[in-house]
Amino acid sequence: MKRRTFLTTALVGTGALALGVNVYSPPAVNINPALDNPHRLLFSVLLPVILDGAFPTVESHRLAAQTRTLDAIEQTISVLPQDQREELMQLLELLEQRLGLLLLTGNMTPLMMRNPQELAALLERWRGHYLDMMVTAYGGLRDLIMASYYSCPEHWHHLHYDKPKYFES
Amino acid sequence: MSIEDPIETGLASGWQHVDGSTLTEPQHYQVDVVIVGSGAGGGVAAEILTQAGLSVMIIEAGPLKSSNSFNMEERRAYPNLYQQAASMKTKDKAIGIFQGRAVGGSTTVNWTTSIRTPRNALQYWASDKSIAGLSRDELDPWFEKMEQRLNIAKWDYEPNRNNMALRQGCEALGWEYTVIKRNVSGCWNTGYCGMGCPVNAKQSMLVTTIPSALNGGATLLSRVKVAKLEHQGDKITGLQAQALTESLTPSGVAVNVKAKHYLLSAGAIHTPALLMRSQVADPHQLLGKRTFLHPTLLSGAIFNDPINGHAGAPQSIYSDQFVWQDDADGELGYKLEVPPIHPILIASKTLGYGKSHAELMAKFNQLQVTIALVRDGYHPDSQGGQVQLTDHGFSLDYPLSDAFWRAARRAYASMAELQFAAGAQQVLPITEGAPYLSSWQQAKKVISELDLAPLKTIVASAHVMGGCPMGEDPKMAMVNSYGESHYYDNLSVMDGSIFPTSLGANPQLSIYGITARNATHLAQKLQPK
Numbered sequence: 281m282k283r284r285t286f287l288t289t290a291l292v293g294t295g296a297l298a299l300g301v302n303v304y305s306p307p308a309v310n311i312n313p314a315l316d317n318p319h320r321l322l323f324s325v326l327l328p329v330i331l332d333g334a335f336p337t338v339e340s341h342r343l344a345a346q347t348r349t350l351d352a353i354e355q356t357i358s359v360l361p362q363d364q365r366e367e368l369m370q371l372l373e374l375l376e377q378r379l380g381l382l383l384l385t386g387n388m389t390p391l392m393m394r395n396p397q398e399l400a401a402l403l404e405r406w407r408g409h410y411l412d413m414m415v416t417a418y419g420g421l422r423d424l425i426m427a428s429y430y431s432c433p434e435h436w437h438h439l440h441y442d443k444p445k446y447f448e449s
Numbered sequence: 450m451s452i453e454d455p456i457e458t459g460l461a462s463g464w465q466h467v468d469g470s471t472l473t474e475p476q477h478y479q480v481d482v483v484i485v486g487s488g489a490g491g492g493v494a495a496e497i498l499t500q501a502g503l504s505v506m507i508i509e510a511g512p513l514k515s516s517n518s519f520n521m522e523e524r525r526a527y528p529n530l531y532q533q534a535a536s537m538k539t540k541d542k543a544i545g546i547f548q549g550r551a552v553g554g555s556t557t558v559n560w561t562t563s564i565r566t567p568r569n570a571l572q573y574w575a576s577d578k579s580i581a582g583l584s585r586d587e588l589d590p591w592f593e594k595m596e597q598r599l600n601i602a603k604w605d606y607e608p609n610r611n612n613m614a615l616r617q618g619c620e621a622l623g624w625e626y627t628v629i630k631r632n633v634s635g636c637w638n639t640g641y642c643g644m645g646c647p648v649n650a651k652q653s654m655l656v657t658t659i660p661s662a663l664n665g666g667a668t669l670l671s672r673v674k675v676a677k678l679e680h681q682g683d684k685i686t687g688l689q690a691q692a693l694t695e696s697l698t699p700s701g702v703a704v705n706v707k708a709k710h711y712l713l714s715a716g717a718i719h720t721p722a723l724l725m726r727s728q729v730a731d732p733h734q735l736l737g738k739r740t741f742l743h744p745t746l747l748s749g750a751i752f753n754d755p756i757n758g759h760a761g762a763p764q765s766i767y768s769d770q771f772v773w774q775d776d777a778d779g780e781l782g783y784k785l786e787v788p789p790i791h792p793i794l795i796a797s798k799t800l801g802y803g804k805s806h807a808e809l810m811a812k813f814n815q816l817q818v819t820i821a822l823v824r825d826g827y828h829p830d831s832q833g834g835q836v837q838l839t840d841h842g843f844s845l846d847y848p849l850s851d852a853f854w855r856a857a858r859r860a861y862a863s864m865a866e867l868q869f870a871a872g873a874q875q876v877l878p879i880t881e882g883a884p885y886l887s888s889w890q891q892a893k894k895v896i897s898e899l900d901l902a903p904l905k906t907i908v909a910s911a912h913v914m915g916g917c918p919m920g921e922d923p924k925m926a927m928v929n930s931y932g933e934s935h936y937y938d939n940l941s942v943m944d945g946s947i948f949p950t951s952l953g954a955n956p957q958l959s960i961y962g963i964t965a966r967n968a969t970h971l972a973q974k975l976q977p978k
Contacts, residue, residue: 333807352524359696360530362841393977400803407881415904416542423536423797430792430810431524439792439813441759443521444639447452447647 319372320350323425325392329399330425334438345435352428367425371417384417452648455656456515464663466513469672469692474704476692479508480668481975483688483708485723488554489960490944491714492654493595494968495662498712501972506706508690510534510674510697510715511551515655519645523793526644530558539834539847540914543903544744545798546845547911551645553672554716556957559911560642560763560789561631561651562599564954565592565962573827575779579922581930588962590631595961599632606638610762611787614752614817616766618867624770631762632957638762640789648934657801672697673704673922678711678940680728685711686942695936710939710975713917714964717741717946720841721836721916724927730936733924736917741951742910743822746857747788747798748864749809749886750817750873757814759789764872764955771821771863772953778828780790781856783821784953785867790818798907800881809877821860825951826915828852833951836916849908854901855908857908865892881905912956917946925949932967943967 288353327346328335336342357365363386374380385391385402394402429435436442460466468474482501484491492508499505514529527535530549539546549555566588574580595601608616608628617889619626632652642651649656663669672693679687688711692702713720721737729736768785775782788794795816799809809816825831834847861878868876869889876886882900886892919942923935933945934940943964945956952959 285608298812307491316828330802332802333804333805334810355524356603359534361533363839363844373720381557389642396600403802412904413540418541419904425794426802431522436792438807439810440815441792446637446639 320354322372322391323353323373326421327425329396329403330422330427332396334429334435345353345429346384348432348434349425349429350436351425352431356424356428356431368420371420378439384414452516453876454489454515454517455649455660457517458746459660461665465668466663467668467670467673468513468630468703469670469704470700472543472702472704474805476705478506478668478706480504480708482506482710482712482739482896483508483706484712485688486554486714486716486719487552487654487659487714488549488714488765488944488945489556489654489957490964491712491715492553492556492658492662493714493961493964494714494911494943494971495667496658497965497968498631498972498975499662499665499667502977503972503977505662505974506670506708507662508673508675508706509551509554510693511550511554511671512697513552513669513671514557514645516647516649517644517810518948519641519647521639521641521644521647523644523791526558527793530645531855537877538839540844541846541903543849544742544847544908546913547909548716548718551655552659552669553653554713556653556664557645557655559641559653559957561633561932562764562767562786562955563596563599563630564767565589565631566959567773567953569773569777570950570952570954574920574949578918579920579925580949581921583963588966591962591966592958594964597632599961600634600656601630601632601652601958603628604631604762604765606762606765608765609640609758610754610756611758611790611817612762612764612766614750614756614871614873615768615785615787615819618871619766619768619770621870622867624768625865626766626768626770626832629765629767632766635916636762638761642763643789643791657852670704672743674699675715675723676726678723678729680727680729680937682940683859685937708939710971711939712971713940713942715945716812716944717913717916717948718836718843718845719944720942720944722838725836725838731839731927734926735927738916739826739833739918739949740916741826741833741845741912741914741948742847743784743912743914743951744825744849744853744863745866745909745911746783746821746860747879747907747909748819748821748861748868749877750819750868750871751812751815751877752817752873753815755814756790756817758787758816758818763789764789768867771859772824776832781828781831781852782824782953783856783860783863784824785863786822788818788820790816794833798909799879800907805941816866817871817873819864821857821864822912823853823856823860824951824953825853827947833848849903857901857906858899860891861896865889865896879907886937891974912945912951914945914948914951914956917942918949919947920949931970932964933971941967941971
């Protein structure tokens, strides 16, 4: 997907989310099917910030890494215990609503409309926040994304690591 | 290369195993002894009780997984083999907890370190916790028995570079260090013990005592979660369980078991939680309290040469230089060890994001990590955590006290001093605000000023203990020193939950030895006359 299409998608998607419309219509907005899920869209704007420096720089490789990581995030969420999954969903839903955004970020601007520097500044505020709830929100998103990205063997080349191949014929 | 899978072979030979996810109709069983949990306590007890001629059933909430599915990848191992997919945390999310959940319990995923219960712990238990008959001299024969059974022996090979750094640091500073004994037979030295041994070298319960019990006629239920014990007067009268689906959610199929004796070995957290859910007698309100974790700090170090902490026996050296430096109930001591270094483990147990984190991950093979396991449960300001029941299960409320943070600061300093002495170019205490340190002089100053706090400082645990303490005095213990309930004639507990404090040592051999003693005692009582 070209970057311009992605941004358009993000803007349209964010508007829909902020209005409480959680259903996307891929043909109407030319959305990447890999992002056909509201939380995937939210994560897709956080990944380049949290994984800056680890994500490949070549566009096609970066998109492939993003799709793999989004899949891995879904998989990770699916194995979380119910209490943790519910907390995470609550956080994600707040981040997709204007009032929730105002509460958590002090600003109603949807995350998808903020540039990477603004998103990094937001994460930094959460990271050092005096309220444990905000630090926990930061830690939860960070750990989920890190664990999901580094769970994929395709992303280990950055570490110069691979698992032993004794048992592979 | 193909490795024989002893579980598949055993199942083919006719072991009595029921996978709860295949059940469609309610089940009722009657046995001599039902054991809840298949880890270090349940596994050892199952073998001993089966050999005594008793009919034994083992119920495990986790799945039966074996070497054919151990593929050395965290993304498979964590959801398959760990409680809460290795994402379990204390109530305030300040401590991450690794605990096994599969047949074999934590022994299926531990790092094989085998240490007899320290004398200081046993002396404290005798003097302050009303424990009888568990002096080191009395326990040593049981430790010897289990060391033979599980092939526990000193690791005679060269430590991997990660452990070597720990040894070199100790040598340079004149600190105590010990070569670790490991429960392995024919170890390939791969370094993937934490994801299930792919070659069945680790002598976990999965490949030793559980197969032995099954060969002796015991029955294993996996993916079956015990919900409640029924009780009347001074007797446990039944056990209610639920079959679980493949994804370990209740399937709605009930499993009920009647037994002459009920043995809980579900581990710290789950044994007390089960007893609390069952509303058993607990007049002194002890259940779930004093749960200990050996809360653990991490210090990273960048070396010039390859460390490759993912390869080789994960733990082969430890240092007890600081564990018992004060009296047992004095300032909290800490044990120095190293962890294996794997991608998810390191990515999630380090700090930050973006370029700084990516740069650290790019040094993955140059990264040495030392850990300090804090000995909790002795100092008056170290009372551990409390298991609390919730709508969906439990939470563990574990406040980190001032005494802990004092120990944490000392531990960071010790780890930095050790890592520099071993040749580290840079040291990074894993706590928010800590910079890369380039000398021991700098480290001393910076660490003395660090702002250590919950959620800012990475704290982890792989040792869950306590919550159902043993002792002869019912005011401070739920079970006696043989693990027998003070309130129910036919209920025993044999797992890490009976420890009245943490151990100051990795717990598996303590559980093996004490369970061997207590299960042998139980077998003598229950044996058909």
